[in-house]
Amino acid sequence: MMLKVGIAGISGRIGQRIIDISAFDDSLTIQTGLVSKHSNYLHDTINVSDKCIKSDVWIDFSTPEAFELVLNHCLETNTPLVSGTTGLSKKHFKEIENAALVIPVFWASNFAISVNLIQQLLSHYTQLRASDVEIRETHHVNKVDKPSGTAISLARSIKPHGILKTTAVDEFKLDDVVIKSTRDAQVAGIHQIELSNKSEVISITHTAKTPEIFAQGAVNVAKWLVNQKVGIHTMKSYIDTLS
Secondary structure, three states, rough: OOEEEEEEOOOOOOHHHHHHHOOOOOOOEEEEEOOOEEEHHHHHOOEEEEOOOOEEEEEEEOOHHHHHHHHHHHHHHOOOOEEEEOOOOHHHHHHHHHOOOOOEEEOOOOOOOOHHHHHHHHHHHHHHOOOOEEEEEEEOOOOOOOOOOOHHHHHHOOOOOOOOEEEOOEEEOOOEEEEEEEOOOOOEEEEEEEEEEEOOOEEEEEEOOOOHHHHHHHHHHHHHHHOOEEEEEEEHHHHHHHH
């Protein structure tokens, strides 16, 4: 059975990669795409609209405003939702919790398995040894939100209940974890983490060569999510099923 996928943010960097992937994947088809009513992409050959159309699963890489539209549609149509939209507020995450009482919902700041394994490593290590931590993230110039959702997730793997504060231009702190942001050219995503204590310095760098790694990860998760029960699902629960 072919999986019918709706894509919110279909004209964006990740949405376009998902289209490319679907062209070589016989197990799924792009049912519809959601864009702003002002988008030039409305007149493309794919069934694109400024409204949601029923699909087997929705993949969302859009904006916080569009995320609300997609989430409400998925609730009304009992459709699983995979979202990688960043810049969401506490209100949005509360809405995810409520939606997960009705449908399977999956949100992640990063769909690369490697990044999520790094998060687990950071969590385990910093529980064993106190360290000063600095995270430096670099993304393309069109990425609006700072710091990146991935940088925040990495920081939260160390300080789960930390509050994010701006300390200078492009510099932030989540509890005592320092985060620095750079926007440069068409960089897909670079995250550098340095942990320092009296005994050692550990440096970890993840560089995404192309946004396709995130698009393929989202497609893989969508195929998995349609077979899952109602609730909130995470990269950790997904990765655990692969082990």
